[in-house]
Amino acid sequence: MALVPRLTLLLVALCSLLAPCLAANHVFTNDFIVKIQGGDNELAHRVARRNGFINRGPVVGSADEFHFVHNAIPHARTKRSILHTRKLKADPQVHSAFQQLGFRRVKRGYKPLKVENLVPLQSIHSDRDPTDPYFDYQWYLKNTGQNGGKPRLDLNVEAAWAQGFTGRNVTTAIMDDGIDYMHPDLRHNYNARASWDFSSNDPYPYPRYTDDWFNSHGTRCAGEVSAARDNGVCGVGIAYDSLVAGIRMLDQPYMTDLIEANSMGHEPNLIHIYSASWGPTDDGKTVDGPRNATMKAIVRGVNEGRNGLGNIYVWASGDGGEDDDCNCDGYAASMWTISINSAINDGSNAHYDESCSSTLASTFSNGAKDPSTGVATTDLYGKCTKTHSGTSAAAPEAAGVFALALEANPNLTWRDIQHLTVLTSKRNSLFDAKHRYDWHMNGVGLEFNHLFGFGVLDAGAMVALARDWVTVPPRYHCQAGIYQTPRKISVNETIEIKIETDACAWSDTEVNYLEHVQAVITLNASRRGDVELFIVSPMDTKSMILSRRPNDDDSRDGFTKWPFMTTHTWAENPRGTWRLMARLNSETAEEGWIKEWTLMLHGTREEPYAHLPVKDPHSKLAIVKKAHQDKKI
Numbered sequence: 013m014a015l016v017p018r019l020t021l022l023l024v025a026l027c028s029l030l031a032p033c034l035a036a037n038h039v040f041t042n043d044f045i046v047k048i049q050g051g052d053n054e055l056a057h058r059v060a061r062r063n064g065f066i067n068r069g070p071v072v073g074s075a076d077e078f079h080f081v082h083n084a085i086p087h088a089r090t091k092r093s094i095l096h097t098r099k100l101k102a103d104p105q106v107h108s109a110f111q112q113l114g115f116r117r118v119k120r121g122y123k124p125l126k127v128e129n130l131v132p133l134q135s136i137h138s139d140r141d142p143t144d145p146y147f148d149y150q151w152y153l154k155n156t157g158q159n160g161g162k163p164r165l166d167l168n169v170e171a172a173w174a175q176g177f178t179g180r181n182v183t184t185a186i187m188d189d190g191i192d193y194m195h196p197d198l199r200h201n202y203n204a205r206a207s208w209d210f211s212s213n214d215p216y217p218y219p220r221y222t223d224d225w226f227n228s229h230g231t232r233c234a235g236e237v238s239a240a241r242d243n244g245v246c247g248v249g250i251a252y253d254s255l256v257a258g259i260r261m262l263d264q265p266y267m268t269d270l271i272e273a274n275s276m277g278h279e280p281n282l283i284h285i286y287s288a289s290w291g292p293t294d295d296g297k298t299v300d301g302p303r304n305a306t307m308k309a310i311v312r313g314v315n316e317g318r319n320g321l322g323n324i325y326v327w328a329s330g331d332g333g334e335d336d337d338c339n340c341d342g343y344a345a346s347m348w349t350i351s352i353n354s355a356i357n358d359g360s361n362a363h364y365d366e367s368c369s370s371t372l373a374s375t376f377s378n379g380a381k382d383p384s385t386g387v388a389t390t391d392l393y394g395k396c397t398k399t400h401s402g403t404s405a406a407a408p409e410a411a412g413v414f415a416l417a418l419e420a421n422p423n424l425t426w427r428d429i430q431h432l433t434v435l436t437s438k439r440n441s442l443f444d445a446k447h448r449y450d451w452h453m454n455g456v457g458l459e460f461n462h463l464f465g466f467g468v469l470d471a472g473a474m475v476a477l478a479r480d481w482v483t484v485p486p487r488y489h490c491q492a493g494i495y496q497t498p499r500k501i502s503v504n505e506t507i508e509i510k511i512e513t514d515a516c517a518w519s520d521t522e523v524n525y526l527e528h529v530q531a532v533i534t535l536n537a538s539r540r541g542d543v544e545l546f547i548v549s550p551m552d553t554k555s556m557i558l559s560r561r562p563n564d565d566d567s568r569d570g571f572t573k574w575p576f577m578t579t580h581t582w583a584e585n586p587r588g589t590w591r592l593m594a595r596l597n598s599e600t601a602e603e604g605w606i607k608e609w610t611l612m613l614h615g616t617r618e619e620p621y622a623h624l625p626v627k628d629p630h631s632k633l634a635i636v637k638k639a640h641q642d643k644k645i
């Protein structure tokens with residue numbers, strides 16, 4: 013498998029593109045990544061001490077890079093500390109020293125909703141329902157139509173519990189603003205060994221108090237995954253016998269690459285799933301993603317974490333609403349994260365939902381107005397809430413469902429989890445409130461939607477298929493083609509560029525069954541936000557890889573080797589002609605240039621589901637297998 017070189021290539025691509033966004037308004041922190049010749053921790057301590065620094069230890073996943081801090085430098089300043097850096101670099105044992113930039117990462121949907129006169133619910137207890145007082149408010153677990161919701165539009169968790177799976181021995185890390193680990197609904201499921209506080213460098217990721225309870229986000233997410241059952245407190249977690257770890261990393265003045273990398277690489281053999289409900293600012297004009305060290309940590313997590321099976325990174329797709337596009341968020345758009353959008357209790361998308369072709373599936377979150385349709389879960393200081401919200405609330409639900417699947421089959425790899433998600437998510441009654449994005453069928457019969465990915469997670473179906481699962485064949489990375497002649501884009505005219513590919517047939521990176529597809533694109537435009545991009549697969553599946561972003565008025569940076577990703581062509585055969593379509597959607601005259609398009613195909617050479625038994629002839633598995641059989645010969 014030619015894994016390493018290709019991954020490195022993508023790494024370089026993503027980082028070089030970030031250079032432009034780092035050009036303006038720098039903030040420099042008191043954190044340095046220092047590379048030490050022949051690095052060991054003892055030597056690093058000595059080097060740090062003789063230069064007036066403290067060595068905080070090795071950078072996760074690196075043998076010779078260390079995290080240094082200096083006592084005399086403020087946490088954030090606008091100037092580079094040239095003298096300190098120069099002193100370090102003059103040390104004969106120091107190979108390189110980089111002062112860490114500070115940047116913004118925001119929680120998704122932390123804003124508390126006003127709670128007014130919650131309507132008391134009718135009791136819906138059946139014998140097997142949990143007895144927890146808030147269970148009736150957890151419509152996303154069991155939707156009986158309470159508060160105007162659609163009956164059976166839920167995560168179907170009771171069907172997974174009924175098969176005996178409750179998340180035992182699976183740990184989910186909540187990367188956030190801390191966890192109230194003394195909460196009576198969480199403390200018995202708290203995994204202290206796998207927890208850490210990167211915001212203040214200690215083992216206790218307890219949330220910092222503020223009057224407005226701003227730091228309640230992580231605690232609320234934790235309860236969705238792992239609140240205890242039948243204990244008379246709050247509600248119940250989706251995987252109520254699983255463990256949660258707290259990784260506190262959002263509560264310091266600025267984010268750094270080091271904090272993100274250390275968080276995403278923390279205890280990768282103790283932690284199975286990492287859940288993130290934050291990202292670059294959702295202002296509809298930011299284009300940003302993981303920096304160098306973080307990218308390395310993610311790649312290492314999926315390749316080496318969980319003793320080689322790969323960590324599962326679950327990502328909230330974003331709260332920027334229809335004016336943002338989650339393919340401009342390098343975390344959500346990554347192949348190595350599972351990006352989760354949300355639907356509300358009637359099946360429509362929430363007003364804050366972003367759309368993009370990299371979203372894999374959806375769970376549930378709060379609706380626009382009715383406070384009793386929020387997400388009920390644990391809250392700070394032993395309390396409960398009914399109003400957790402945003403795609404923030406959606407990502408931990410997915411983490412909980414994946415914890416159930418991992419208990420059902422601990423051998424699942426990070427890719428198996430994505431395949432299971434594709435095959436068991438349901439359209440149910442999800443729809444676009446504004447009727448812009450319909451459901452479409454891809455070339456092998458899988459239904460997808462630009463807002464919801466492959467639909468809403470179904471815990472019962474996922475666990476059942478996980479039990480029978482046979483690990484998918486090896487993954488290959490095929491660079492299918494590269495287009496490099498500048499092409500002008502104008503208003504009211506769609507240009508089309510073609511790449512014809514044999515998908516690396518007869519080479520050692522042949523891909524016959526797709527997983528992710530990336531269109532790595534360099535372009536500029538007089539107004540970046542007016543550019544719309546689509547790719548069409550040889551099986552005629554059209555993905556919108558960039559939608560119009562009215563607030564993005566960039567005219568300088570454009571996109572530099574940005575990896576736009578689509579999941580919509582999953583399981584298709586990639587051989588044939590791929591088309592890239594570009595246009596500027598504007599009232600006024602604009603112009604732009606597509607400068608480069610590299611088509612990257614990721615998937616398997618062998619049929620991925622050949623060894624799986626088909627139990628239900630109407631299942632998506634049956635449909636895809638039949639499509640694969642029909643296309644053979």
Ligand SMILES: *[C@@H]1O[C@H](CO)[C@@H](O)[C@H](O)[C@H]1NC(C)=O
Nearest residue numbers: 023024027028110303304305
């Ligand atoms: C990030 O990685 C790229 C490619 O390896 C390198 O050119 C660049 O200098 C790195 N940036 C930092 C800040 O280390």
Ligand SMILES: *[C@@H]1O[C@H](CO)[C@@H](O)[C@H](O)[C@H]1NC(C)=O
Nearest residue numbers: 180181182281282283318422
């Ligand atoms: C639970 O997980 C630990 C660590 O991954 C493992 O060593 C142990 O065997 C597991 N126990 C069970 C009962 O699966």
Ligand SMILES: *[C@@H]1O[C@H](CO)[C@@H](O)[C@H](O)[C@H]1NC(C)=O
Nearest residue numbers: 419420421422423424479481
């Ligand atoms: C996991 O893999 C091991 C070794 O390949 C095998 O013995 C075990 O039965 C598998 N467990 C499940 C649940 O598939």
Ligand SMILES: *[C@@H]1O[C@H](CO)[C@@H](O)[C@H](O)[C@H]1NC(C)=O
Nearest residue numbers: 498536537538567568604605
């Ligand atoms: C975009 O690139 C083209 C070709 O390199 C150049 O002529 C044009 O001035 C650039 N436009 C903008 C808006 O930067």
Ligand SMILES: *[C@@H]1O[C@H](CO)[C@@H](O)[C@H](O)[C@H]1NC(C)=O
Nearest residue numbers: 503504505598599600601602
């Ligand atoms: C593009 O077409 C729309 C609708 O036909 C029109 O209103 C707009 O003025 C056109 N834009 C330009 C720059 O010609």
Ligand SMILES: [Ca+2]
Nearest residue numbers: 144240245247
């Ligand atoms: Ca409880």
Ligand SMILES: [Ca+2]
Nearest residue numbers: 294330332336
């Ligand atoms: Ca966003």
